[in-house]
Amino acid sequence: MRLPQEIIRDKRDGRALSEADIAGFIEGLVQDQVTEGQAAAFAMAVFFRGLCLDERVALTRAMTHSGTVLAWDLPGPVLDKHSTGGVGDTVSLPLAAMVAACGGYVPMISGRGLGHTGGTLDKLASIPGYDVAPGLDRFRHVTTEAGCAIIGQTADLAPADRRLYAIRDVTGTVESLDLITASILSKKLAAGLQGLVMDVKTGSGAFMAGRAEARALAESIVTVANAAGLRTRALVTDMDAPLASCAGNAVEVAYAVDYLTGRAREPHFHAVTLALAAEMLVIGRLAADVAQAEERLTAALESGRACEVFSRMVAALGGPSDFVEATDRYLPRVPVVRPVMAQASGVVESIETRAIGLAVIGLGGGRTRPQDTIDPGVGFTGLVGRGARLETGDPIGVVHAANNAAAERAETALRDAFRIGVTAPAACEPVKDRLG
Template identity: 80%
Template sequence: MRLPQEIIRDKRDGRALSEADIAGFIGGLTAERVTEGQAAAFAMAVFFRGLALDERLALTRAMRDSGTVLEWDLPGPILDKHSTGGVGDTVSLSLGPLVAACGGFVPMISGRGLGHTGGTLDKLASIPGYDVTPGLDRFRAVVRETGCAIIGQTAELAPADRRLYAIRDVTGTVESLDLITASILSKKLAAGLGGLVMDVKAGSGAFMARDEDARALATSIVTVANAAGLPTRALLTDMDAPLASAAGNAVEVAYAVDYLTGRAREPRFHAVTMALCAEMLVLGRLATDRADAEARLQAALDTGAAAEIFGRMVSALGGPSDFPEASERHLPRAPVVRPVAAEHAGTVEAVDTRAVGLAVIGLGGGRTRPQDDIDPRVGFSGLVRPGDRLGAGDPLGTVHAADAAAAERAAVALRAAYRIGETVPAAREAVIERVG
């Protein structure tokens, strides 16, 4: 391979990289011949200069081929969903069991928190005993036995992406359309999927805040995935406010359990979850159309089949055997839990959703360095939404914190993230549009 610095120089100066250059650089990254500094420089060069479609496809394939590519022999379609990330986006925990309850198999390879967004892996790690990085044999067995398993990248699956993912998180290169596309699809291609549905977020809490940027990312992912042989569809969904009324790790797991068991089902979260699941069922030919799919999914919720599968998955991966029924007893609790009062009456006009995510990180619920530990107990619950009417002193939400000082700092940050006035904001659909 050419010297890594020469490849970086070419991309820095806007020249196209060959497939051999990209494969060599990613091979060097996997074998640790490419340093962390060189990987960071490469990510920054790509961030500013971008990749053409053939470069993007080459990067995706090279990252996929940096490790094992799974093959499955199961009596149903192998399906998955991926979100570009947001705040309060705990859909994966509900979606996997729902699709499995309808006959699909969902081997979901998820990531840790990235930037201001929460990570599915960090949420699951708040469940005592849950093994987020099992070996491939155990992963295969759990998918076969329960219909779904949500885990992190193992050493065998797309190891180049795992290394680059951590570097992007702390070098300001998270938002690159090219790197997001390659990161997502390398993992999904390595998982041996037969179909993928993308949840591409748009709004103040998304990496792509503008609809047109989110649409460009969705188009990129759908185009590259289909070119790589993976049938893929995408939905643009709203992230102008936290999707769930909870943001954190353990608090979002509790929210997902409440959703699956029927204790609480908020309309916007339900709409996004059902839309994504329905696309998966149609893509996997488990339903004739989206209406048929939604009827099957609602039955899986109403009968408790999806909640049962979630419980079996948690138990099979080392968690408590009675988790859905007794999640409050098993999940860690923050020592300080208090409401955050609105300072004056009015209507919630807007939410700086990214600021809410950063407030969770400030509580200790996210990372500023790859090696940072996460406090699974902290976050927010009961968050109000745009359009909600509040009186002076009514809660914007409830903060879960490690101590009183952290709770007060988070309360200040949460108040600053909400704009309260007298204008009722225009309603925005939870599902904005479909791509592909």
């Protein structure tokens, strides 16, 4: 390998890096031959100078092969979905079970909360006994037997990503489109997938708030993934309001169970979930087209098969065997639960979705430091959507808090996030773009 500082200098000066240079740098990172300072300098050079397609593919492959790459021998396609993150985005929980109920296998490696967005792992960790970090053998077994398993990144899979991401998180380089692409895809390729569907969020609650930014990221991921040998499609979906009418950890798990059982299926959440799952069936050749895929998925929901798969997965990963039947008994609760009232009449013109995510963190439902402990029971439920007509004193949501002081702060934040006026917003399409 060339000296790390020479590789950094080339990228700093805008020169393209060879596949050998990138592979050597990543190998050195994993083997502690590249220092944290050098990795930070590399990330900053990439942030400002960017990578061409060949460099993105090389970086993705090098990070993928920095650890174990899983191989599967299953009777159906191995598929996954990844979201760039949002508020009230608990799609992964029902989606994995729905796709598995239709013949796919979903070994989903998910993450903790990042910034203002909730993390799938933090949600599942609110289920008593659920093992979010099993060994690879158990991960394989549960995926094979239940059809899906949602866990966190293990030490074996893409270790270079884990180290580089921690450095990016504290050096202001998280938003690099090139590094985001390699980070997401290295974990997915290491999981041995045969098909991937990306959910790239756009709007006030998304990391890529602008639609053009979101589309650029979607195009990057689709192009690099397919060049690396992974069939991939992407949807750009709306995040101008919480995807579910709740935000938090345990409250979103309860929402997912209600969705699977049919107790509640809100149109916007259902449309996004169904669209993503349908693309997975098509890319896995389990359906001829989206229409047929949606029919199969709807049947899996209505028959209860998807709910059964979710229940099996929870039990196989250490959760209660009757979790779906007795969700309220198992999920944590908080002592303060009270409605937040509108202080004016009118229509909800817009929602500052990111502010709601930050309010959940303020309640203790997310982290401001890696070592912070999460309170899984806090959050919001009953959130009204854009276009809702309100009278003064009508609830705009319900706050779940550990104490009255936290509840009062969250009430203020929630009210401030809702713009109530006289003009009804235009109808919003849940899916903005499709790529791949």
